[in-house]
Amino acid sequence: MTLHSAGKRQRKEREFRFRRAEILERAEKLFADGGFHETTMAEIAESSGFSIGGLYRFFSGKEQLYSILVMEKVRLMYDEIMGAVEHEESTERKIRALVISHFAYVEHHIDFYRLLVGHESGLRTAGLRNLREQILDEHRKHVARIEGVLGEGIQRRVLRQLAPRSLANALIGIIAYYKFAWIMNPHGESLSEKVDDVLELFFRGAAPAAGIGPGFHGPGKERTLHQEAE
Amino acid sequence: MTLHSAGKRQRKEREFRFRRAEILERAEKLFADGGFHETTMAEIAESSGFSIGGLYRFFSGKEQLYSILVMEKVRLMYDEIMGAVEHEESTERKIRALVISHFAYVEHHIDFYRLLVGHESGLRTAGLRNLREQILDEHRKHVARIEGVLGEGIQRRVLRQLAPRSLANALIGIIAYYKFAWIMNPHGESLSEKVDDVLELFFRGAAPAAGIGPGFHGPGKERTLHQEAE
């Protein structure tokens, strides 16, 4: 009977998780469409096939539901992205994997991205202020890991001798804006096609290659900023 | 008497504008702290020294107040930024001016930036959906102007023969993320110091200059992506 109860409990447990996940999935869509305040517990209940009271068996309240939803997804997202990165060896392949997986994630989780982009970060209640901090923490960890990759690349002389933080800012910024632009505009083209674009710009920058063009000026700021003046 | 009344009306008019601006300023701070929904008209009234009813002489409602606040500031922001750009002649100075003025604007309008970053874009009501579209429109216009600058740079051979849109995405992305990172982190360092960082990364990219290092491979993707593998 111990075995039996154990099995029963396990099944219950599994079922519990399953239902919880289902609620989160439906809520994700609703929050993405309407934002936190515009979405009501009644709508979430309706949409997920539960009763209003039933939701409270899985979550202690609306804020917790929202926080858990966002945090779970944020962690999954960064894990998935960094997982792809860690499978690679060379710095360049890592960076390429980073861009690819970032883009793939948006493309496959549009609702979550819309939710995240539309997330009102200045929320006043304690629970949601906390959420904001947690999201930022995860983001910071993500940045740190990227800095690690880039720092390694610098040591390997694949990247220039700049502050890893600066390189990370640029890389993340370019990736983030491509994602934003894609989300905000009519999705004619796939984001995945832009991977090479991003890599090209991140690695080689916007200026024509040295030695080509009016003359060679050596690396550095001076060249970059005054080249045209000549 | 005409003169007298005219003067009076002008004074009233000026005072009206002044008070309205004052309300907006206070509201900006509150919205930045708490978001749209968490901020009440009563708080705005309290904070700006008006009665609740008084606010309605200046704005037809909370949504209008918020929308006007955001749109006025967004337009001012882009105008100020692009104004600085247009004073420059060379492409490189234009781009440098763009970065500088972007950064300066954030530094001088922290509250507004926090508001904009925390702006919940998934708001359901007609008025706020409209606001979202207007913000995006202004943003698109801004991007288009930057594309113009970059397109010119391409013609002048100061920038590589890439799609202006791609260059713009990269530049805006890097700028935006620097701003975001600065807003979100303890503001030890000034953002203005980072201008050269951004320019360096945007123009020259993350890879070491060609012709320096293990060998020269000519420009192009191949080099960029496989250099390390060698």
Added chain:
Amino acid sequence: MTLHSAGKRQRKEREFRFRRAEILERAEKLFADGGFHETTMAEIAESSGFSIGGLYRFFSGKEQLYSILVMEKVRLMYDEIMGAVEHEESTERKIRALVISHFAYVEHHIDFYRLLVGHESGLRTAGLRNLREQILDEHRKHVARIEGVLGEGIQRRVLRQLAPRSLANALIGIIAYYKFAWIMNPHGESLSEKVDDVLELFFRGAAPAAGIGPGFHGPGKERTLHQEAE
């Protein structure tokens, strides 16, 4: 100078009355269109060309304005109607004059009638409860005067030996409903054309004349109610 001031005061007085009347006239239209609550002091001010504060020189508040408006008009109405009646000598001419002047008054004061018909009589505040009583009082006086006319008619054997109150109820009811029907329906036909209709029905009733038709049954209820059964 006494004379002078007296003249001045008189002029002021006249002007005061004139302005007051003008306000009431404009307010009448607004109240007729929108009812008491839907009409704001600001609208009345706007419509009558006064400032909001200015209205309070003539009336101590909205309820008083409304009450005065209604009571003055109600009294004028009944006075005008009964004035026409009193000019007549014979009972029948008096009754005819009553109908005519009732109808004429509606036709010439549609706004006021709409106001009166739309008047919410169950108002809770002391001032408006009082108004309701006053209107009823005037109405009762009007009914009493009509009863007087009708009582006289009974004595003169021009009217049947019924209770004057009953005759009055019938007459007033018929008149009132004609007015109501006319106000509520597309005003194709003029109400004045209906005067003879009303008189015919009031005097002679709906049943065919005795002695004409299947047989004579003598006056009285029996005939009226069982005639058809035969």
Added chain:
Amino acid sequence: MTLHSAGKRQRKEREFRFRRAEILERAEKLFADGGFHETTMAEIAESSGFSIGGLYRFFSGKEQLYSILVMEKVRLMYDEIMGAVEHEESTERKIRALVISHFAYVEHHIDFYRLLVGHESGLRTAGLRNLREQILDEHRKHVARIEGVLGEGIQRRVLRQLAPRSLANALIGIIAYYKFAWIMNPHGESLSEKVDDVLELFFRGAAPAAGIGPGFHGPGKERTLHQEAE
């Protein structure tokens, strides 16, 4: 279980209707006392033993509550009245039944009558303008049915060859005013006692029967209007 749930649902349904009716009943009293605007949702909630929010399970808002209240009652009223009429065969009995049931309805639904008499018909909002039209529509239907009865009476030679509309106006007018007078005055006497009064006046009019009195003049307006002058 189907049976069980079905029973349960039915019980719920019945209870829902019951509570809804209870709210309407209490609201009727309050609206009758204070009119639409003076009555607050809080009062209705208090009076009917619900919480404020609870009312919104039954009605989508105050206007809907009011509209439903009025329309349901208006329809019931006319149905009940005309139901009594339709049970009769002869025109005279029909008319008598009409008067009786009109009077009975007022006597048994004083609150509703007060509400209807005090109903402010000039309400500005869309919902209440609509209500006004609906009330008028029902009234028009009622008038049309009465015209039908009277038209039939004309064909049966029980009523004079006048326009059915005119006869209807007179009958309805007399009935309505008796009701109004009764509602507005201290209710010493019962309205039902007045039925014969009304019928006598409607059928035979106010003038003495022809052939009785100073002389016989034959039927027609001339007699009616100039009799006294002779």
Added chain:
DNA sequence: GATGAATGAGGATTCATTCAT
């Protein structure tokens, strides 16, 4: 006297959360 800006009480409505069934 005249103005109209300012006040703020008051009311309809929403919705997260609870809890009796």
Added chain:
DNA sequence: AATGAATGAATCCTCATTCAT
């Protein structure tokens, strides 16, 4: 365990009235 009816605090907005200018 599950339900969903009930609660009532919280919020936006209106507008009669006042009063400084």
